Amino acid sequence: MPPPCAPPRLFLLLLLLLLPALAFASSDIALLLTKVKPALQGQAPNAQLATWNASTPLCLWRGLRWSTPDGHPLRCDTAASRANLSLASDPALLLSSIRLPASALAGRLPPELAAFSALDSLYLAANTLSGPLPLELGNAPALSALDLAGNALSAALPTSIWNLCDRITELRLDGNALTGAIPAPAGPNTTCDRLRVLDLGANRFSGDFPTFLTAFCGLQSLDLGGNRLSGPIPEALAGMTAQQLQALNLSYNNFSGQLPPGFADSGFAAESFLGNDPTLCGPPLRQCVSASGLSSRGVAGMVIGLMAGAVVAASVCIGWAQGRWRRNRIKRAAAGGEDEMLESEGDAAEGRLVVFEGGEHLTLEDVLNATGQVVEKASYCTVYKAKLAGGGGSIELRLLREGTCKDAASCAPAVRRIGRARHENLVPLRAFYQGRRGEKLLVYDYLPRSRTLQELLHGGGEPAGRPALTWARRHKIALGAARALAYLHAGQGEAHGNVRSSNVVVDELFVARLAEYAVDRLLVPAAAEAVLAAAKGDGYKAPELHSMKKCSARTDVYAFGILLLELLVGRKSSGSGGTRGRVMNNDLPSVVKVAVLEETALEEVLDAEVVKGLRIIPVEEGPVQALKLAMGCCAPVAAARPSMAEVVRQLEESQPKNHPRSALYSPTESRSDAGTPTAG
Numbered sequence: 001m002p003p004p005c006a007p008p009r010l011f012l013l014l015l016l017l018l019l020p021a022l023a024f025a026s027s028d029i030a031l032l033l034t035k036v037k038p039a040l041q042g043q044a045p046n047a048q049l050a051t052w053n054a055s056t057p058l059c060l061w062r063g064l065r066w067s068t069p070d071g072h073p074l075r076c077d078t079a080a081s082r083a084n085l086s087l088a089s090d091p092a093l094l095l096s097s098i099r100l101p102a103s104a105l106a107g108r109l110p111p112e113l114a115a116f117s118a119l120d121s122l123y124l125a126a127n128t129l130s131g132p133l134p135l136e137l138g139n140a141p142a143l144s145a146l147d148l149a150g151n152a153l154s155a156a157l158p159t160s161i162w163n164l165c166d167r168i169t170e171l172r173l174d175g176n177a178l179t180g181a182i183p184a185p186a187g188p189n190t191t192c193d194r195l196r197v198l199d200l201g202a203n204r205f206s207g208d209f210p211t212f213l214t215a216f217c218g219l220q221s222l223d224l225g226g227n228r229l230s231g232p233i234p235e236a237l238a239g240m241t242a243q244q245l246q247a248l249n250l251s252y253n254n255f256s257g258q259l260p261p262g263f264a265d266s267g268f269a270a271e272s273f274l275g276n277d278p279t280l281c282g283p284p285l286r287q288c289v290s291a292s293g294l295s296s297r298g299v300a301g302m303v304i305g306l307m308a309g310a311v312v313a314a315s316v317c318i319g320w321a322q323g324r325w326r327r328n329r330i331k332r333a334a335a336g337g338e339d340e341m342l343e344s345e346g347d348a349a350e351g352r353l354v355v356f357e358g359g360e361h362l363t364l365e366d367v368l369n370a371t372g373q374v375v376e377k378a379s380y381c382t383v384y385k386a387k388l389a390g391g392g393g394s395i396e397l398r399l400l401r402e403g404t405c406k407d408a409a410s411c412a413p414a415v416r417r418i419g420r421a422r423h424e425n426l427v428p429l430r431a432f433y434q435g436r437r438g439e440k441l442l443v444y445d446y447l448p449r450s451r452t453l454q455e456l457l458h459g460g461g462e463p464a465g466r467p468a469l470t471w472a473r474r475h476k477i478a479l480g481a482a483r484a485l486a487y488l489h490a491g492q493g494e495a496h497g498n499v500r501s502s503n504v505v506v507d508e509l510f511v512a513r514l515a516e517y518a519v520d521r522l523l524v525p526a527a528a529e530a531v532l533a534a535a536k537g538d539g540y541k542a543p544e545l546h547s548m549k550k551c552s553a554r555t556d557v558y559a560f561g562i563l564l565l566e567l568l569v570g571r572k573s574s575g576s577g578g579t580r581g582r583v584m585n586n587d588l589p590s591v592v593k594v595a596v597l598e599e600t601a602l603e604e605v606l607d608a609e610v611v612k613g614l615r616i617i618p619v620e621e622g623p624v625q626a627l628k629l630a631m632g633c634c635a636p637v638a639a640a641r642p643s644m645a646e647v648v649r650q651l652e653e654s655q656p657k658n659h660p661r662s663a664l665y666s667p668t669e670s671r672s673d674a675g676t677p678t679a680g
Contacts, residue, residue: 126150223247425512542555
């Protein structure tokens with residue numbers, strides 16, 4: 001007969017065996033795996049978060065830093081610590097930092113982030129996290145740096161965020177879709193003494209200027225640009241500039257009235273206040289018009305006198321000016337001119353047509369009387385194929401939607417720059433029309449035997465007779481697009497701004513031409529932001545654009561890297577999908593990274609048509625070099641990306657060699673320039 005104490009001993013033994021599991025269940029590590037990881041990765045597995053698992057040493061979990069209960073950081077700089085599997089079961093370790101910017105996170109922010117007692121920094125910028133900002137995040141006990149910029153967070157900013165005021169130094173929420181008024185702190189600390197950087201730009205905040213911010217006595221950088229804030233700018237803000245505020249952006253809101261006099265000597269440029277209500281005035285903007293000047297009668301007499309003088313002067317000058325203008329126009333058109341912008345003789349009541357090189361044959365009557373049919377609708381325009389009267393051929397018209405375009409004066413410099421760009425791999429702007437009611441048309445050549453690269457790769461358009469896209473043909477397309485970008489960056493000194501497969505037009509000889517060059521320069525901020533948002537949704541937006549809010553040569557390089565990956569892998573840069581039965585992440589750089597880590601065969605990464613061509617012809621290093629080049633272009637840090645001139649050089653060095661012509665082109669392609677074009 002067993003002693004009566006046996007059951008209790010058995011219970012104690014079982015309890016001792018279960019203690020490690022119970023401890024693990026209540027640790028930061030368990031919380032990270034059971035709550036945070038599933039929430040951040042969303043519906044599909046994520047390559048970065050895949051390292052968060054019990055079979056990987058804790059020091060190799062991506063983007064995380066740990067500390068011991070006494071506050072010392074966990075040492076992960078030795079081979080032993082990086083190979084130590086037992087650390088993942090240590091319930092005493094505390095999570096101190098999460099740093100996963102530009103990591104293709106696609107879920108939501110879990111409220112459990114507030115449960116980490118030692119979490120002092122959270123950097124999740126440039127992902128696609130959505131949903132509201134959790135109320136609980138404001139109660140995180142140790143959080144001092146929060147960067148969630150460049151995501152898709154929505155709803156109102158919770159008041160609880162200011163509960164962090166006693167310790168937070170950096171708060172970046174720019175480039176999201178947060179709405180409503182910016183709430184004031186409700187807690188005892190309303191001065192946020194430690195906060196140095198506050199960036200709430202490029203959201204959808206509305207209401208008056210949040211005057212409580214002027215009490216943030218430690219603030220050095222404030223960005224509220226690109227929102228829908230309105231009303232006057234308070235005098236107290238100008239007082240901050242005299243103390244410690246070093247960077248200020250209030251542009252592209254609806255602020256109105258007179259700027260406080262303190263801004264006159266603040267050192268801030270006019271760019272800090274551009275794009276607001278036209279009534280916003282005062283240094284560093286234009287001077288405000290005084291209401292105590294001339295009487296209304298005096299002003300009326302002055303205006304009448306000036307108008308009479310202007311009529312007399314105009315009647316004398318118009319004939320001479322028109323004759324000289326016509327003569328200069330003919331000379332410039334004949335010689336290729338120093339200034340390619342030419343105006344047509346349009347009736348002011350009908351609007352004005354500005355023509356560029358190659359569009360001299362177009363008249364205002366031609367454009368207005370062309371019969372068109374809709375071929376595409378974009379966020380900022382409607383695209384028409386328009387047939388000119390009298391057998392004059394066809395043109396492509398892009399009618400900018402009402403409210404998306406800047407005023408005529410702001411558009412003019414950008415239109416001139418776009419119209420001057422000429423390269424064999426660019427779709428040239430031939431003319432620009434401004435109607436008397438403000439309507440605006442961009443006029444391009446219509447390319448009847450061309451399709452977009454998106455249609456060639458992924459379907460759409462006319463399916464009949466779609467050619468096979470061998471590696472040689474894809475290389476030719478990539479090289480053409482790269483040459484166009486190199487020309488824009490070096491020759492024009494400007495970024496394209498919207499590089500993507502839908503903006504690469506490919507003709508029947510696989511000559512690629514980039515469309516929509518610098519169109520975002522014509523758009524109001526909200527419309528330009530929508531173009532960027534679409535690019536981000538399709539995977540082409542560089543990580544730094546969440547804070548820069550302006551395209552550059554380096555962001556073009558990133559977008560070209562995605563384009564090159566799309567050519568090689570044959571998959572869209574957004575949307576879930578599978579390849580040969582495998583479900584893959586929708587972020588193309590992540591797809592390639594995972595393939596490299598898993599030592600996947602090249603044939604499993606490349607598109608089937610590329611692989612088929614390589615089986616017919618001896619395998620080259622070309623696709624491998626192109627993959628490496630594309631990944632270099634997609635480097636998260638802008639400075640690490642190559643220039644487009646370097647990209648062109650590498651692509652030229654990896655041109656397909658010793659291929660029979662039949663492998664490159666169909667028998668009907670007999671033109672002598674059917675090969676990869678030489679540098680233009």
